[in-house]
Amino acid sequence: MERIILRAKNGFLFTDGEVYGKTVYLGVNDKPENWHEISKDEYEKRVKEEEAID
Amino acid sequence: MARIKGKWEWYNVITDEPCSLIGRGFSFTSNNEPFIGLRIFVGAGGGVDVAYLYDDDEQGVYYMGDSEVVNSNYRTIDFGSTQQEIDDGLYDFIVRHAISRDPKTVRGKWRWNESIPATDSADLMRGCAVSFTSNDKSYDLLSIDTVDIGAGVGSTWALFYGSDTVCVGEAGSESIPISPEYREMDFGSAEQEVSHELYLYLLANATYLMPEIAEKLGRIAENEQRVYDAGYRTGYEQGEAAGVEQGKRSEYDLFWDTFQKNGDRRYYERAFADTTNGGRMWINGKNYRPKYPMKPLQAMQMYEYGYLPYEAIAAVDFSECTDFYGTFAYFSIVGTDKKFPPIDISSATRTQNMFGWCTGIKEIEEICVSETTPYSSCFAGTTNLVEVKFNGTIAQNGLNFKDCTQLSVQSIESVINHLSGTTTGLKVTFSRTAVNKAFETSEGANDGETSAEWAGLIATKSNWTIALA
Numbered sequence: 001m002e003r004i005i006l007r008a009k010n011g012f013l014f015t016d017g018e019v020y021g022k023t024v025y026l027g028v029n030d031k032p033e034n035w036h037e038i039s040k041d042e043y044e045k046r047v048k049e050e051e052a053i054d
Numbered sequence: 055m056a057r058i059k060g061k062w063e064w065y066n067v068i069t070d071e072p073c074s075l076i077g078r079g080f081s082f083t084s085n086n087e088p089f090i091g092l093r094i095f096v097g098a099g100g101g102v103d104v105a106y107l108y109d110d111d112e113q114g115v116y117y118m119g120d121s122e123v124v125n126s127n128y129r130t131i132d133f134g135s136t137q138q139e140i141d142d143g144l145y146d147f148i149v150r151h152a153i154s155r156d157p158k159t160v161r162g163k164w165r166w167n168e169s170i171p172a173t174d175s176a177d178l179m180r181g182c183a184v185s186f187t188s189n190d191k192s193y194d195l196l197s198i199d200t201v202d203i204g205a206g207v208g209s210t211w212a213l214f215y216g217s218d219t220v221c222v223g224e225a226g227s228e229s230i231p232i233s234p235e236y237r238e239m240d241f242g243s244a245e246q247e248v249s250h251e252l253y254l255y256l257l258a259n260a261t262y263l264m265p266e267i268a269e270k271l272g273r274i275a276e277n278e279q280r281v282y283d284a285g286y287r288t289g290y291e292q293g294e295a296a297g298v299e300q301g302k303r304s305e306y307d308l309f310w311d312t313f314q315k316n317g318d319r320r321y322y323e324r325a326f327a328d329t330t331n332g333g334r335m336w337i338n339g340k341n342y343r344p345k346y347p348m349k350p351l352q353a354m355q356m357y358e359y360g361y362l363p364y365e366a367i368a369a370v371d372f373s374e375c376t377d378f379y380g381t382f383a384y385f386s387i388v389g390t391d392k393k394f395p396p397i398d399i400s401s402a403t404r405t406q407n408m409f410g411w412c413t414g415i416k417e418i419e420e421i422c423v424s425e426t427t428p429y430s431s432c433f434a435g436t437t438n439l440v441e442v443k444f445n446g447t448i449a450q451n452g453l454n455f456k457d458c459t460q461l462s463v464q465s466i467e468s469v470i471n472h473l474s475g476t477t478t479g480l481k482v483t484f485s486r487t488a489v490n491k492a493f494e495t496s497e498g499a500n501d502g503e504t505s506a507e508w509a510g511l512i513a514t515k516s517n518w519t520i521a522l523a
Contacts, residue, residue: 014521025520051434
């Protein structure tokens with residue numbers, strides 16, 4: 001079965017709440033409805049919070 | 055008993071083995087309310103309760119739980135500025151499922167590198183409030199932004215102290231050469247709180263000058279020599295070789311016997327972390343001379359901000375270590391090849407930020423993993439990593455190379471070839487820039503994600519979702 005590929009529009013990325021990507025190659029048990037687009041600004045904000053270290 | 059202080063913030067999601075933990079005798083605040091204990095329960099079915107107790111009858115509020123409203127207002131807990139004793143089990147649970155949120159500070163003199171890079175940090179471009187002097191003038195703002203350099207020429211990057219444009223880069227360049235008179239900044243003797251962005255930028259592009267700790271360590275090294283000389287004279291006069299050795303070794307043994315608990319130390323949290331004010335405290339061969347072999351069980355931030363050679367890290371046995379939280383965050387390898395030795399993380403239960411912001415590492419010879427090894431922001435900010443090789447099976451979620459824009463073909467292949475072929479529902483992330491470069495169909499094409507080679511590689515692991523960020 002051919003992979004479903006999600007490609008985000010300019011200035012956006014796809015996310016399933018855990019992982020982010022401009023291009024996402026879905027695994028055989030993954031579905032497009034698990035993913036939604038967010039803006040690059042929102043992505044950078046989330047990553048900054050998730051990666052903070054002291 | 056462990057000790058804890060400062061502010062901590064729970065992760066959004068907490069998963070763990072079933073456990074039941076309760077402790078009192080320490081105090082903390084959350085949501086501006088005082089509490090006297092913690093109760094943590096993880097059920098066999100995966101449900102998690104994190105409750106803050108306000109009386110001895112175990113009445114409390116929940117940050118996370120099934121029976122009470124989950125309330126993000128209680129996500130941050132503050133143990134205050136003084137170390138408090140806390141049960142080892144509770145401490146272990148906190149450090150594995152929460153991030154320390156103490157503020158960043160700077161003080162003293164710092165010197166920029168000869169040139170500094172442009173930045174896309176909105177915080178730095180907007181300007182960071184901090185008081186400092188440079189070139190005999192006082193400022194209260196530091197920023198890096200673009201500046202117009204003439205009609206028809208356009209703009210370029212510049213360093214600003216206050217409203218002064220102090221150093222300007224060349225047109226089209228992404229770096230700013232720093233003029234000698236502006237290279238040194240003095241933030242004063244008192245700690246100043248600064249933004250996280252400025253703090254990281256200083257660590258990456260400036261050097262802290264004449265740290266007090268390094269001065270004190272230099273005096274220890276001098277004392278060691280004096281003790282050696284005294285012992286040598288005693289041994290010579292009495293004709294006893296033991297006297298010579300005693301004089302030479304006493305200071306060394308006293309420190310390392312204590313620091314490594316006569317060889318019994320297994321918890322090395324921040325043991326060799328360099329100071330957060332920058333500067334190199336631990337110098338291999340001078341004062342980094344562990345007496346006993348090290349086989350940590352816990353290596354949280356063990357070498358954070360450190361600068362040590364290959365052989366120093368290669369000598370540590372991490373095979374039984376479970377906690378790699380920030381172990382090598384901001385670490386740099388001595389030497390031009392920037393090669394990091396093989397490391398065994400097969401026993402890990404936490405690897406968050408393990409190699410975070412290690413811009414001083416180009417190659418990791420081998421990472422030995424097991425199917426239970428977790429991954430979370432292990433390589434955040436590790437932008438200069440080119441080569442990495444895996445050994446073992448990657449079978450957990452979250453391995454993320456989004457910042458590794460220079461990752462080689464061989465490295466990407468190593469990751470994918472070591473992904474489990476049987477798990478489902480898991481995800482791995484690569485840098486889209488790295489994939490487009492590594493698999494490009496012709497030099498300079500940067501079209502790797504459309505190549506047949508890339509398609510063929512990821513087809514071998516169709517059970518994985520692969521993201522290019």
